Amino acid sequence: MFMVLKDLFDLPVETKKKNVGSRPFSGYVGRSQQSPLYESLGIEEPDLPSQVQAFTDLIWPNGNPRFCRTVKSMSKMMVELEQIIRKMIFESFGVEKKYYESSVNDTEYGIHFVKYDAPPNNETGVGARPHTDGGFISILNYSLPGLEVLSKENDQWLLVEPRQGTFTVFVADALKAWSNGRFHLATHKVTMRGKKNRYTYVMFAIPKDEAVIEAPKELVDKDHPLAFRPFKQMDFFRFYLTNSSPQDNALQSFAGI
Ligand SMILES: O=C(O)CCC(=O)C(=O)O
Ligand SMILES: [Fe+2]
Numbered sequence: 001m002f003m004v005l006k007d008l009f010d011l012p013v014e015t016k017k018k019n020v021g022s023r024p025f026s027g028y029v030g031r032s033q034q035s036p037l038y039e040s041l042g043i044e045e046p047d048l049p050s051q052v053q054a055f056t057d058l059i060w061p062n063g064n065p066r067f068c069r070t071v072k073s074m075s076k077m078m079v080e081l082e083q084i085i086r087k088m089i090f091e092s093f094g095v096e097k098k099y100y101e102s103s104v105n106d107t108e109y110g111i112h113f114v115k116y117d118a119p120p121n122n123e124t125g126v127g128a129r130p131h132t133d134g135g136f137i138s139i140l141n142y143s144l145p146g147l148e149v150l151s152k153e154n155d156q157w158l159l160v161e162p163r164q165g166t167f168t169v170f171v172a173d174a175l176k177a178w179s180n181g182r183f184h185l186a187t188h189k190v191t192m193r194g195k196k197n198r199y200t201y202v203m204f205a206i207p208k209d210e211a212v213i214e215a216p217k218e219l220v221d222k223d224h225p226l227a228f229r230p231f232k233q234m235d236f237f238r239f240y241l242t243n244s245s246p247q248d249n250a251l252q253s254f255a256g257i
Contacts, residue, residue, distance in 0.1 A: 001074055002143045004067040005199045009039060009115040011059065016041060018058050024241060026110060037117040037125050037192055046075035046111040046203075075111055078139055078167075078203040082109075085137060085169060086205070093179075095216045103178075106211035107136065114200040116146065119192045127190030127198065132251070133172035134240060135206035135233075140168050142200040150187040157189070173251040174207050174233060180215035181227035185251065209234035228255040 009016075013030060019041050021027035026042040043055045049072050056068040083104060090096040090103070119125030127146055147168065148157040160168060176185040192198060207213055214230035231254065239254045249256075 001070060001141070001201055002199050004064075004070045005113050005115070005201065007064070007067060008041065008059070008113060009199070015059060019043075019055065023110075023237075025112075031117075035126070035128070037119060037127055038114065039117075040112055040114045042110055042112045043071070043075075044110050045108060046071065047079045047109050071111070074201070075109070075203070078111070079109055079205075081167065082137055082139055082203060082205045085139075089175075089179075093216070093219060095218050098218075099216055106208050107205050108208050110204045110206060112200075112202045112204065114202070116190060116192050116198040116200070118195050118197050122195065125192040127192045128188075130187050130189040132185045132187055133170050133204065134174075134237060135172045135204045136174045136178070137205045138170040138172055138202055139205075140170070140200055140202040141166075142168075142198060144194075144196060144198040146190045146192055146198050148189050148191055152184050152186075160188075172204075173236065174213045177213050177228040177231070177251060177255060178215055180219040180224055182219070182224075207233040226257055229257055231255045 016028045016039075017030070019028045021042055021044060023044070025040070026044055029038070029040045031037070031039055043051055045051045052068055052072045052075065056064055056071075060067070086103065087096060087100055090100045116127040130150065142162060145159060145162055147160040149160055150156075151158050170188065171183045171185055173185060176183050190198075210232060212230050212232055213236075215226060215228070220226050228251070236251070236254055240250045243250070243253070
């Protein structure tokens with residue numbers, strides 16, 4: 001994956017800009033004054049091989065079988081992994097039989113590729129600002145350290161050490177709401193150090209626009225009153241884009257009771 005991602009990001013900006021997504025951030029995001037080290041590209045519904053093929057054809061009209069093959073098979077495996085994790089979560093709450101199937105049907109996937117440039121002059125640089133992820137579950141892998149997670153105990157930033165053969169999994173906003181607040185939503189950021197560029201790929205599992213995110217009634221009782229009103233991902237996303245800065249607790253302001 002990291003080899004094919006290097007091929008992708010090494011292309012001219014004009015080529016990368018050909019990837020236009022249907023959502024903000026899902027096409028091409030180029031380096032900006034706000035985030036000078038950050039660049040990303042996304043493929044919507046990469047679990048459909050035709051989508052990965054279409055992306056490859058758009059970016060490499062003469063073909064790039066290695067990219068296409070690698071991203072297709074990685075996407076398939078990451079989606080399987082996401083569904084295993086989702087199933088374990090639903091089982092652990094004893095609601096798998098009733099809700100798992102429909103929650104998968106109400107999910108769409110997006111894969112994001114990110115390149116962070118090494119900061120100039122050997123300094124440290126902001127790769128990604130503190131944020132929480134907007135979907136249900138995110139699964140990621142990265143070529144170098146740099147990911148930091150805000151500890152819920154003492155507000156310290158903890159460096160996540162990459163470990164070969166493992167992925168990092170984040171609970172995202174909708175899962176926190178679905179779990180009636182039982183899951184902690186970890187704020188994270190990326191700090192760049194050293195002389196090497198860093199590559200990340202992330203599979204986002206996101207509730208479909210029209211799906212209603214609502215805690216199962218089995219997770220609501222006297223000791224755990226409803227923490228978030230039911231909402232649609234689409235409306236939350238719109239709120240997130242227009243009303244909040246990354247540092248805000250957007251989920252709480254949007255749907256918190
Ligand atoms: O690059 C990383 O390690 C984190 C990426 C991330 O947080 C995101 O894309 O939402
Ligand atoms: Fe993130």
